[in-house]
Amino acid sequence: MSPQETAPGPAQTPRRSKITPERAQEFYAAVLDMLRESGYEALTMEGVASRTRCGKSTLYRQWGSKPELVVAALHGTRQALLPHIDTGSLAGDLREAARAIGAGSGRDTPLMHALSHAALQSPELLCALREALILPGLATIDDMVRRGAERGEIPADNPAAEFVSAQLLGAMRARPLLEGKYADEVYLTRFVDNAILPSLGLGASSA
Amino acid sequence: MSPQETAPGPAQTPRRSKITPERAQEFYAAVLDMLRESGYEALTMEGVASRTRCGKSTLYRQWGSKPELVVAALHGTRQALLPHIDTGSLAGDLREAARAIGAGSGRDTPLMHALSHAALQSPELLCALREALILPGLATIDDMVRRGAERGEIPADNPAAEFVSAQLLGAMRARPLLEGKYADEVYLTRFVDNAILPSLGLGASSA
DNA sequence: GCGTATCGGTACACTGGCGTATCGAAGACC
């Protein structure tokens, strides 16, 4: 789903809109930034307008309301949370994923934090949050586990396999409350080595 | 820290306050209930006043402002999140803890959810949240692990040991996003059996 | 019983955000 959907290119539809796809991305980026900084409730249309240097009327013309704008921002900025990872071993993949998630934790964790409560009260928002942030990462992790099982590194019916993504996501969300800071590369790598891999029956030495 | 602190008993101080400790508990319970239902931002002093059938003036007289009221509510209702658990084995303890947490998940998880974002923006609130909700449970879990190590069920330097509480808390916080519902008894028990215990090197059969 | 202080309730001013309407300016299209 590219930004073209909300602002069609001139070739496809002769609608004259000065909101180019690039401009839409600016709006979306501003919205997500402000969400990260202050949360969903504190996000105001006036704030978005002033940060993007546009009038409120533009926002309401294009997106109708604040919830719709946020949903559009989530859908419109599908950027790869996790790069493609395939180190050849499950342990290597998970460590690499821990590094990637940790490196991006300053970006994605606050966003999830900011939206997780609001999402539980609005089905559309929950759906957008899951599709934009949760599911892609989930699929990536589950793919790693599946490939590991295909290679025979772990049994296909390893009971811990289905919890790997939940463990990673959980670590991201638990640490801020436990220690007051986001889960970074170092923490997540230790978590993978000391908790996830052992739960799969992979010793820390099997790299 | 008993409610006496905010509403001293008649024996200690001759101040005449009609807000008895029991009445204070009613206020605190209402605040926490409303937090669970709608979150921190949506909590209004007017709402608290109307639910507790008191005037706003009473709230402002006693607690000064909304943040202070919330902090007081958290401090004032220190109820045991986890009952005392000692089944004699670490696996048994953790399974029992999973049951207890799952049974109370309708109570504590929404509260953590509601406060976790607001807490990251207010040090006082974060502190109160950790002291009231996080640390007691954390200590209980860590105690279980420590006892298990003393009994020799796991090595004292088991690298997964320090992550047990983070994993449990993480599971509580991850599932709502992954599956859209709170972590209940069934889920947490499976999580303990299939992820946490294996990470500690305890097979699912070692009950 | 009487004085007093606090309670519950309401009215008030103030703030801030939402969503609409309006308007001049600037770009797009012919």
Place this chain on the structure above:
DNA sequence: GGTCTTCGATACGCCAGTGTACCGATACGC
């Protein structure tokens, strides 16, 4: 170049919540 549409900006009405002020009622201490 002329027309038309959309943009950016501002002003407005509306609503909701905060925190204060006031008031009668009521329970307590003496």
